[in-house]
Ligand SMILES: Nc1ncnc2c1ncn2[C@@H]1O[C@H](COP(=O)(O)OP(=O)(O)OP(=O)(O)O)[C@@H](O)[C@H]1O
């Protein structure tokens with residue numbers, strides 16, 4: 032079957048990271064990272080503690096600024112506007128607009144403790160997008176149902192288990208209809224028996240076509256759901272590839288040593 | 295936690311005998327003696343006050359609802375509420391400036407709290423009352439002695455009431471700044487990040503996420519400040535502020551019932567502070583939302599141990 036030429040051109044990636052460097056004081060945490068995440072792709076980022084995984088993720092939605100390099104999400108340069116030869120800082124309102132399309136899930140959930148599960152999920156659409164409350168409530172209920180927590184809508188975070196809180200946090204991010212979801216060790220703060228319920232939600236999300244960047248120590252999840260596994264150590268990408276392949280045949284000594292510790 | 299299926303807590307259902315604890319407490323004579331002594335002391339004190347002829351209870355009762363006293367009471371309430379509201383607004387402003395990235399704003403805020411916490415309120419009140427000696431007129435126009443659009447004379451603008459309000463509110467703002475700052479700092483930085491990740495602006499983060507949580511820490515000391523302010527307003531009597539203490543003094547300068555008038559004022563101060571304490575209790579409960587949930591949960595979990603020992 033002869034396909035028209037334009038259909039064979041690869042789609043532009045959802046996330047394009049080029050030569051990103053980042054220092055904290057005199058310590059260079061990211062030493063030139065380049066990485067693409069295709070639309071609908073799931074990239075799992077692994078690496079030892081302090082290797083810069085969180086920092087990389089936080090640069091993507093600009094909770095941290097980069098020192099050099101470029102990050103594009105869905106074709107938009109993050110944090111700057113390119114006019115002629117020079118970059119111009121975006122105004123705060125423009126930064127907020129960029130963040131709306133990027134969901135982030137934190138290791139320690141960070142649900143708003145003074146709002147119920149339902150109110151947590153409604154908060155973004157109502158405050159940021161100005162969605163009417165009844166519309167936002169209906170949508171929030173659907174999302175809570177999707178993460179299997181419709182029965183807990185009226186509970187405050189303190190009344191929920193860690194796994195339930197993390198699922199509410201995922202629903203809260205999804206309420207903004209993001210193009211991209213960032214997960215920073217979403218199951219690391221959970222008791223072992225609660226990890227699977229969160230991974231199940233993330234698996235569903237990946238299957239529904241969401242583009243995801245996931246920092247995780249769950250190698251099983253990476254092998255099963257990930258399209259690409261990236262091993263970061265010392266602020267550089269040491270090894271990457273199809274998770275099944277690289278986990279079966281790790282080439283670099285440091286990656287092998289790391290796998291020996293986590294598996 | 296839910297029990298395993300088939301497990302039961304009902305001891306009788308499991309065939310266990312019922313063993314009630316019906317224990318006798320050891321006698322505590324010391325406690326009874328102390329209570330009796332305290333009770334006697336209180337009754338005796340009350341008796342000496344009530345039968346004391348020098349206290350003129352009839353005068354006290356008569357003046358309790360005197361028009362001038364009630365007028366002074368109203369001024370006290372107005373001064374307290376207005377200076378607390380303005381003080382809180384100034385405090386939030388100063389606290390947000392203090393936590394901002396700009397060194398100029400931080401410096402201005404630090405200067406404000408440093409100066410107004412460092413000088414006595416009494417001095418500030420007298421200063422505001424006599425501000426006309428330094429700035430005879432205020433105007434809106436071009437700064438640095440340029441032409442003025444509108445101009446007021448200080449001695450028309452500065453009444454005892456406005457001087458009192460200026461003094462109390464600006465002084466209060468300096469203290470509230472510290473309280474608000476501590477409250478804002480008590481909020482987990484992760485909360486700010488989660489809100490920013492949703493795309494909230496700085497203002498939205500502050501208003502929707504940080505301040506409501508900071509309130510939990512801000513409210514109790516603010517309640518104390520309010521109660522303290524009810525009484526601090528009496529300092530305004532040095533500039534004849536027409537509040538409760540000033541009118542009481544005016545009355546006793548006429549009828550020489552010094553003690554009776556002071557008791558009348560004190561009774562009203564106690565009534566106000568009592569009402570304020572009750573109000574504080576309910577407001578604190580309101581801002582415990584989401585946190586009392588945790589406490590009831592903990593309490594429920596502890597119940598098997600707590601039972602019977604209270
Ligand atoms: N705000 C900051 N200020 C200074 N140093 C920081 C800051 N954030 C991170 N770092 C440092 O940067 C390095 C990388 O941190 P990062 O959180 O990205 O590591 P990580 O790979 O996510 O580690 P972990 O697995 O423990 O979460 C660490 O050495 C950390 O101490």
Ligand SMILES: [Mg+2]
Nearest residue numbers: 084085086216
């Ligand atoms: Mg991390």
